[in-house]
Amino acid sequence: MSKKKSAARRTGKLSPITILTKFELKSIRLVSSSSNVSLQAGGLPKATKVEAECGLGASDDEDAVKVNVNCSVISRYAESDSEPAIRISCEYQAVYKFMGNEFPSHDELSESVDDISNAAMIQVWPFIRHYAFWISSQIGVPPITLPMFRTETPAGMVGRIGAKRGAKKR
Numbered sequence: 299m300s301k302k303k304s305a306a307r308r309t310g311k312l313s314p315i316t317i318l319t320k321f322e323l324k325s326i327r328l329v330s331s332s333s334n335v336s337l338q339a340g341g342l343p344k345a346t347k348v349e350a351e352c353g354l355g356a357s358d359d360e361d362a363v364k365v366n367v368n369c370s371v372i373s374r375y376a377e378s379d380s381e382p383a384i385r386i387s388c389e390y391q392a393v394y395k396f397m398g399n400e401f402p403s404h405d406e407l408s409e410s411v412d413d414i415s416n417a418a419m420i421q422v423w424p425f426i427r428h429y430a431f432w433i434s435s436q437i438g439v440p441p442i443t444l445p446m447f448r449t450e451t452p453a454g455m456v457g458r459i460g461a462k463r464g465a466k467k468r
């Protein structure tokens with residue numbers, strides 16, 4: 299056993315992977331949305347950019363972590379335009395309930411921010427894709443199809459996730 303693992307066991311400190319496996323998705327909800335359209339005669343803008351970011355915080359009222367995922371789809375006729383021709387923005391919140399005995403410390407959560415944010419982005423991204431597609435079709439432009447969200451699976455998670463869901467090793 300490595301020194302790091304044995305030290306973690308002695309202090310009771312949870313590794314980022316262990317913390318991630320102790321959270322269960324409780325809900326995903328749309329918390330804000332907006333869209334603006336200002337099209338010029340002669341066609342649609344060609345340059346579209348997608349911006350997405352995650353913010354993570356512990357809930358004060360329950361043993362949960364809330365992750366807010368913000369996404370904006372911005373289309374401009376020219377990079378120099380101060381206002382976009384099309385802007386579709388949304389914010390979803392993923393709420394994760396802690397299923398362990400003792401809620402992780404602030405330091406333990408800080409070490410796990412990237413892993414928890416990636417998990418939230420993977421789970422929320424289909425909602426964002428649907429929202430962008432639906433809103434763009436409602437505002438009179440061809441529906442915008444966002445790409446699939448891809449990330450690397452944290453080391454050691456594949457077997458743990460499979461085992462948790464009852465998958466058998468082959």
